[in-house]
Amino acid sequence: MSSNPPSRELDRVDRQLLSLLQADGRLTVAELARTVNLTLTPCIERVRRLEREGFIDGYYAHLNSKRLGQSMLAFTEVTLDHATQDVFQRFKEAVQLVEEIVECHMVAGGFDYLIKTRVQDMDEYRRVLGDKIVNVRGVRHTQTYFVLEEVKSTHAVRVRVSDAGRAGAAAPKRRRARS
Template sequence: MFSGLRAKAAMDRIDRNILKTLQAKGRISVTELSELVGLSKTPCTERIRRLEKDGLIRGYHAELDVVRLGYPHVAFVQVKLERTTTDVLDRFNAAARRLPEIESCHMIAGDFDYLLKVRTRDMAHYRKVLGDHIGALPGVASTHSYAVMETVVDKKGLDPVLIREDGNG
């Protein structure tokens, strides 16, 4: 797999256009994509396969309507651990991965150790998840919750502006 710098150096304008287009329209046909990027189908398919093999395209996903599926409530949780030894971190990470309500989990440098994005049906469901599951994760010393009132920006993937042709972003 390429490092970030090698991946940028190995890509040209057409690769970047393929990435931008597939990120926005993951279900686009190879025929339509090849027309948009100025290639015939075979070279376009070969480039897609290379971008997948190199790990720049990690998958194709459907964006679900989480509100219509019954999970409109989002909260962010700061988690502070009792200790940050490798064993405690490993156990916390493994247990956090098993909780379906944790949408994302980030190890943070600063006044706390992890930032969790938690998605639930409502505040009552969140309260149960926090009390019964998050607070019981291995090594948790304390938590601080922040309920989302409104999502202002929720980009899916890398902003196309950052996939630049000059390789500097």
């Protein structure tokens, strides 16, 4: 994942491609080309350039956590005992090894990290918290919030329209078929 800002402006076609692929990463190059009004070769070249330049980090399948028996979602605030580089590094390394943790963010404010965890049930969460989170040397305090209802959950990143600075839709408008 690149944290560098884009090195060049994306044009309308690049943005359309990003929106289309974000909505459905399984679209064929032929479908992409047809939708953005390009021939196959320039479409393939643009997608490869977007990948190479880091605008596309990868492709994945969005799995149904409930069907996989991981319906409990929890957010945990973690406060470390010292704000030193070695304590932060130790915590980051430990988090990478916990597969139940699906996101971890260092934050500014009253605590140091916010962790998003997906597990089967409360028993599994207690094991993860007790065995894998609070046992990390340097963790001083945790506070957990359990999700009662997921109102919105998406991986989509808003793609901005460059010429007017307006937010773009998740996918470009499709032309209506003529009758």
